[in-house]
Amino acid sequence: MHASLPEPKIGDLIEIFHPFYRHWAIYIGDGYVVHLAPPAESAGAGVASMKSVLTEKAMVKKELLHDVVGKDKYQVNNKHDDKYLPLPPGKIVQCAEKLVGQELPYSLSGQNCEHFVNELRYGVHRSDQVRDAVMAAGIAGVGLAAVGLVGVMLSRNKREKQ
Numbered sequence: 001m002h003a004s005l006p007e008p009k010i011g012d013l014i015e016i017f018h019p020f021y022r023h024w025a026i027y028i029g030d031g032y033v034v035h036l037a038p039p040a041e042s043a044g045a046g047v048a049s050m051k052s053v054l055t056e057k058a059m060v061k062k063e064l065l066h067d068v069v070g071k072d073k074y075q076v077n078n079k080h081d082d083k084y085l086p087l088p089p090g091k092i093v094q095c096a097e098k099l100v101g102q103e104l105p106y107s108l109s110g111q112n113c114e115h116f117v118n119e120l121r122y123g124v125h126r127s128d129q130v131r132d133a134v135m136a137a138g139i140a141g142v143g144l145a146a147v148g149l150v151g152v153m154l155s156r157n158k159r160e161k162q
Helices: 046-054 065-069 089-099 113-122 128-161
Strands: 013-018 021-029 032-037 057-064 073-076 103-105
Touching: 013 065, 013 113, 021 065, 021 089, 021 113, 032 065, 032 089, 032 113, 057 065, 057 089, 065 073, 089 113
Parallel strands: none
Antiparallel strands: 013 021, 013 073, 021 032, 032 057, 057 103
16 A cells, blocks of 8 residues: 555545546455456556446456555545445445455446445445536537537628628
């Protein structure tokens, strides 16, 4: 683990800042995390793991946190503790350990690593990365539509003056 960070507590959500995306894992003690990753993804894969966008299956893996993080940064991020009551740490570990080695359906929008860890910690199927991406796409779409509408109006106004 990175020397400057204290050891996470059992059941903590770990947000890992890989280039271009965030990966999520759940801490189960003794330096280990459980996480959902495409079968070909190696620990600390970074950009190479962008292949995960194309896969439909992922493996539940138990690995050392420092191996999953690699050279990237991470933080404990139990960001939904104010909305949802975390399950007891022992139950989180028991459920996570039971899933290790299983191949599960995977999709970026509905069954990703963030959904997986939120389900383990809170019993809630949720991914803010997906929600934020959908919102950003919606805002971008509205912005493009507005620009297009202004362009049409200016063009029409120009033709009427001619």
